[in-house]
Amino acid sequence: xxxxxxxxxxxxxxxxxxxxxxxxxxxxxxxxxxxxxxxxxxxxxxxxxxxxxxxxxxxxxxxxxxxxxxxxxxxxxxxxx
Numbered sequence: 001x002x003x004x005x006x007x008x009x010x011x012x013x014x015x016x017x018x019x020x021x022x023x024x025x026x027x028x029x030x031x032x033x034x035x036x037x038x039x040x041x042x043x044x045x046x047x048x049x050x051x052x053x054x055x056x057x058x059x060x061x062x063x064x065x066x067x068x069x070x071x072x073x074x075x076x077x078x079x080x081x
Contacts, residue, residue, distance in 0.1 A: 005013075014022060 014025065017025070
């Protein structure tokens with residue numbers, strides 16, 4: 001038997017709680033969320049992850065890029081518009 005509860009199971013259990021019990025759970029989880037999110041406040045810009053190095057190791061050559069451009073722009077401008 002799997003002892004790990006899934007998110008759906010936790011939500012189903014939480015829905016059976018009283019409003020006061022739900023508030024207590026939120027009170028316990030809120031500090032963890034604030035710490036994990038870097039204490040983002042209202043109006044703060046969203047966290048952005050760097051794309052630097054994201055495609056490293058894929059082996060995309062200049063020829064591959066040129067071919068993709070030819071395919072993408074091959075029928076531009078279209079005459080049926």
